[in-house]
Amino acid sequence: MKTILLSAGDLSGERHVAELVLALRERIPDLRFVGMGGAGMAAAGVELWVDQRQLAVGGLFEILGSLPRILRAWRGMRLCLDETRPDLVILVDSGGFNLPFARRIRRHSKAKVLYYVAPQIWAWRPGRLRKLADRTDRIAVILPFESAFYSERGVEVDFVGHPAIDTRVAPVDDAARQQSVDLRKSLGIEPSASLLGIFPGSRRNELARHLPIQLDAFSWLRRHEPGLQDLRAVIGLAPSLDPQEARRIIAARIASTSGVVDLVVEAPGAVLDACDVALVKPGTITVELLLRRKPMVVVGRVHSLSAAIARRMVRVEWLAMPNLIANREIVPEFYQQEAQPDRIAAALAPLFRAEGRECQIQALDRIRPLLGQPGVANRVAAIVEEMLGTFSA
Numbered sequence: 035m036k037t038i039l040l041s042a043g044d045l046s047g048e049r050h051v052a053e054l055v056l057a058l059r060e061r062i063p064d065l066r067f068v069g070m071g072g073a074g075m076a077a078a079g080v081e082l083w084v085d086q087r088q089l090a091v092g093g094l095f096e097i098l099g100s101l102p103r104i105l106r107a108w109r110g111m112r113l114c115l116d117e118t119r120p121d122l123v124i125l126v127d128s129g130g131f132n133l134p135f136a137r138r139i140r141r142h143s144k145a146k147v148l149y150y151v152a153p154q155i156w157a158w159r160p161g162r163l164r165k166l167a168d169r170t171d172r173i174a175v176i177l178p179f180e181s182a183f184y185s186e187r188g189v190e191v192d193f194v195g196h197p198a199i200d201t202r203v204a205p206v207d208d209a210a211r212q213q214s215v216d217l218r219k220s221l222g223i224e225p226s227a228s229l230l231g232i233f234p235g236s237r238r239n240e241l242a243r244h245l246p247i248q249l250d251a252f253s254w255l256r257r258h259e260p261g262l263q264d265l266r267a268v269i270g271l272a273p274s275l276d277p278q279e280a281r282r283i284i285a286a287r288i289a290s291t292s293g294v295v296d297l298v299v300e301a302p303g304a305v306l307d308a309c310d311v312a313l314v315k316p317g318t319i320t321v322e323l324l325l326r327r328k329p330m331v332v333v334g335r336v337h338s339l340s341a342a343i344a345r346r347m348v349r350v351e352w353l354a355m356p357n358l359i360a361n362r363e364i365v366p367e368f369y370q371q372e373a374q375p376d377r378i379a380a381a382l383a384p385l386f387r388a389e390g391r392e393c394q395i396q397a398l399d400r401i402r403p404l405l406g407q408p409g410v411a412n413r414v415a416a417i418v419e420e421m422l423g424t425f426s427a
Contacts, residue, residue: 045072052075055075071086088107
């Protein structure tokens with residue numbers, strides 16, 4: 035039996051890996067999967083040696099407070115590598131952890147290395163390109179412009195498409211409509227009522243950084259925008275976050291939350307389908323909204339020291355995926371001191387009106403084909419088969 039070690043350090047990465055594991059099991063039933071991930075990977079049959087929530091922290095300076103957890107994760111993955119002796123290692127995003135781990139693999143293992151969802155070296159720290167190339171056997175990228183970036187620098191990669199496509203092939207289907215209806219009904223929200231979806235992120239520090247300003251922008255809309263005085267908000271909380279902490283933040287920002295703000299923990303995907311407009315942090319969720327044809331505004335805040343470091347290192351003009359893919363701003367972005375309630379609310383308000391809403395949706399529709407075609411997990415599974423030297427009949 036061949037063994038594959040998987041390293042997914044965040045929630046979106048572990049979802050992609052869970053889909054990949056299911057695709058691989060159909061091709062090669064007797065594979066063993068071990069490594070770092072979350073509930074989705076465990077449900078797919080992965081033996082978890084490390085819980086990915088130990089790495090669930092965003093920012094640069096913020097990592098310092100999480101060093102004990104990160105070191106525990108490192109020791110766990112090192113032990114997993116040494117004791118399971120994998121034939122193949124699949125690294126998923128999380129370059130700050132996985133690139134150093136790839137170096138250890140090269141020095142202490144004969145396993146081949148596939149980097150799936152390569153770190154965004156085109157955005158910052160491009161000097162890591164040579165490390166990435168030297169420490170991997172194959173690189174699979176998911177964004178349309180990445181292939182050209184690597185090719186221009188003499189590195190061969192496989193463009194497989196964005197894995198979110200596999201779980202959201204059509205913008206709207208019967209299941210999504212029913213999920214939206216059910217969620218609104220359970221929360222007492224009329225089908226015609228305006229609904230703002232709020233998504234603070236999946237990392238521990240993102241809840242405290244993002245949710246307060248998101249709620250302040252929501253309150254501003256209700257107070258100042260004609261026609262939105264009865265606006266409702268639903269918070270889609272990632273399973274990696276603490277609902278009690280979220281409720282404390284809501285109570286501190288919204289005097290009376292009854293019939294105004296709701297918290298959904300178990301089914302954040304239902305919030306994506308049910309909301310009219312979304313207020314989100316940068317990341318995979320912007321692609322999920324793009325595929326659902328949902329208008330959005332993106333906000334983000336990190337520690338001031340992290341922001342200062344990022345300003346010196348980041349080489350892209352935008353952080354939201356739709357803007358990066360389009361190479362222009364089609365989704366409003368507000369970061370650090372620019373992320374003020376009135377400015378965010380001013381960008382959100384037109385998206386609740388027909389003209390502004392349709393304008394952004396049309397722009398999202400134009401870039402949708404660039405994300406690739408369904409079957410991403412199967413394309414990556416085929417790469418894995420090649421690397422293992424095993425081919426299905």
